[in-house]
Amino acid sequence: MTVSQDDPRSAYEQVADDLRRRIASGALKAGQRLDGNAKMAERYGVAPMTIRHALDILRREQLIVSQQGRGTFVASDPVFADSAEEASTMADELGEIKAALELINSRLDRLETQVRERP
Template sequence: MVRNTGRPGYLQIADDLRAQIQGGSLAPGTPLPSTAQLADRYDASLSVVKMAVGILRNEGLVIGQQGKGVFVRDADEERPAGDEQADLAELRATVRDLSVRLAKVEEQLATSTSRRPGRSSR
């Protein structure tokens, strides 16, 4: 579960998954739970989980296989060429998702601020 420690949730999730990989409870070749399952487990949004998995990809700890899932990478295995493009595409999609969510939050804040008691709407 993500805690209110001041440390972003995606970093907490990445730290926990990294510890599981390094500790051996997630062995090489083992699939990570789905994004939805991880979101439920950590009580976090899908975009936060995707960012955490993206960090592990960038670190070379996991590798995605299109249509199959994300798997713990064998430390001795070479990183396939072109994997950076997939990582970049995933990060761009995550940024787009976060931008949409941020716009909605800002809209809600603007609406709730304009409705505060004691404010005149002229």
Template structure:
């Protein structure tokens, strides 16, 4: 049940579910109760429960499967997600570097073409 502590209800629900996941009460592969069941369990609205589950998704603790529900992720899978994020960051850096190098080559090419045009018009 959500308590009137000044802390938003969705954070309280996320904290409780997170503790259950980390404590082993909700094991990897276990489905979370439905949104409606969680809303009843915590005496909260559906939107508050959805926000709480969204936090857990962003943290990589749970994963949704369309039409099947939301399941507790295996922590090995969650760490693979962080590896993927690292790889994406490396790719972004490489693309930025290549873009800067390409801009430099294009600038040199434009300067070289301008010089040739100036020589040819003399």
């Protein structure tokens, strides 16, 4: 998956959402080591700082843990899967709402311009 410029979410949100979905689906299993930041940056087509930001979010959500000198791993807490799936669903819904709001705002801007241009 590469980050889409057309997606209303920021690049780091897209990366975090993708990793969250992969954890929820079991594609990334508890205890599994994640690829390094440089490799993930290349895969997603973003800067390493974007990956760090996405991982910070997942760390705060306790979906991943980092160990100095060892790497970053999917959390081994058995309860995280349900919350990850719920978080992924909410993130999807929020993304849809955000896209709808952007569309509404663009329509409002266009209508305001048309009203101002009327004689």
